[in-house]
Amino acid sequence: LRPEFTASVARLVATTMRNEPKPLRLFCIGSLYRYDEPQKGRFREFWQSNFELMGSEKPEADAEVLLLTNTLMKSVGLGKYTFKVGHVGVLRGILSREGLGEETQNRVMQLMDKKQYGEALGIVREAGASDECLKTLQRLVSLKGSNTISVLKEMKELVKDYKSASEAVENLGEILKLVEELGKGPNIILDAGFARGLEYYTGMIFEVYVPELDIALAGGGRYDKLVELFGGEPTPAVGVAHGIDRMMLAMQEQKVSPPAEEKKRVMVIPVNEKLNNEALRISEMLRKEGTAVETEVMRRKVTKALEDADRRGISHVVIVGERELSEGAVVLRDMQRKEQSKVKIEELAKKIKSGGI
Numbered sequence: 001l002r003p004e005f006t007a008s009v010a011r012l013v014a015t016t017m018r019n020e021p022k023p024l025r026l027f028c029i030g031s032l033y034r035y036d037e038p039q040k041g042r043f044r045e046f047w048q049s050n051f052e053l054m055g056s057e058k059p060e061a062d063a064e065v066l067l068l069t070n071t072l073m074k075s076v077g078l079g080k081y082t083f084k085v086g087h088v089g090v091l092r093g094i095l096s097r098e099g100l101g102e103e104t105q106n107r108v109m110q111l112m113d114k115k116q117y118g119e120a121l122g123i124v125r126e127a128g129a130s131d132e133c134l135k136t137l138q139r140l141v142s143l144k145g146s147n148t149i150s151v152l153k154e155m156k157e158l159v160k161d162y163k164s165a166s167e168a169v170e171n172l173g174e175i176l177k178l179v180e181e182l183g184k185g186p187n188i189i190l191d192a193g194f195a196r197g198l199e200y201y202t203g204m205i206f207e208v209y210v211p212e213l214d215i216a217l218a219g220g221g222r223y224d225k226l227v228e229l230f231g232g233e234p235t236p237a238v239g240v241a242h243g244i245d246r247m248m249l250a251m252q253e254q255k256v257s258p259p260a261e262e263k264k265r266v267m268v269i270p271v272n273e274k275l276n277n278e279a280l281r282i283s284e285m286l287r288k289e290g291t292a293v294e295t296e297v298m299r300r301k302v303t304k305a306l307e308d309a310d311r312r313g314i315s316h317v318v319i320v321g322e323r324e325l326s327e328g329a330v331v332l333r334d335m336q337r338k339e340q341s342k343v344k345i346e347e348l349a350k351k352i353k354s355g356g357i
Helices: 006-014 059-075 088-097 102-113 117-126 131-141 148-158 163-180 244-253 273-288 302-311 345-354
Strands: 024-033 045-054 082-087 188-191 204-209 218-222 237-243 265-270 292-295 316-320 329-334 339-344
Touching: 006 024, 006 045, 006 237, 045 059, 045 244, 059 082, 059 163, 059 204, 059 218, 059 237, 082 088, 082 163, 088 102, 088 131, 088 163, 102 117, 117 131, 131 148, 148 163, 148 188, 163 188, 163 204, 237 244, 265 273, 265 302, 273 292, 273 316, 273 345, 302 316, 329 345, 339 345
Parallel strands: 082 188, 265 292, 265 316
Antiparallel strands: 024 045, 045 237, 082 204, 204 218, 218 237, 316 329, 329 339
């Protein structure tokens, strides 16, 4: 039973797709399993979608993943939601400078992810970290806010003696600048002490929350070493996982209806040139009903026009023929199901909207 997608995608990129040109943008969706205690928003089987961007270490890649997730939240109709953003390089940079090994760092990060800061700092203290390090960590875990410029400035001051951590803060600033300069980006809370439990994160990390729930709807970040871990070439990567069940729960809490189904795309094809005007008239009638319509204007044979419609993903085709017109009807063809039937012209728009033929 698979617990997540990211590791599987990284293995795929390291093996089957190792020679594919970069960057790669990969998407997957399906059910996953974790041995959690079932409760509101936490299930042992759950649905998740992932987006992974492989091959770029630039801040533009991190920004793209943040903005893509923001677009998804908007598209399902969620009104109030917040992105919690941080950078694991800040904490790891400090811990590495103090001589803590990777295994100890992982334990500390897992405890911080659970907000067990006292226990986490206890491990750091036992590992022989300096008092100055402990003071810095204590201040970082309490430093957060929506004024990202102010928080970044304070973070820079706190970690100025830690080169790796300072570089992480600089990188985080570049990412946030790209996102916020658009003017229509997400509401962001910058959390200096933010950590995620998964050990493979190396850079920017984030989660998405709504006020009505205390669980993340989505989460992700940068993982530059995972593909290499599976035997692939060094491949910087950043990605996100969207919890579909949790997003639906958030939509229920905010009383959001599912977004309307995508409009049908229709092509009207006359069987001969004498029926061009009638085809244009039917097209105009359907447009007035809110249907996206195009008319065959190349004077191709019906079979050729149908091939073109199929190639371009047209959902329905209206075939205008003399015999059907004499009965006040046309032929409506469902391009996905490859089925067709004769339909009265006055019922055409209704049939298309209902998805029937």
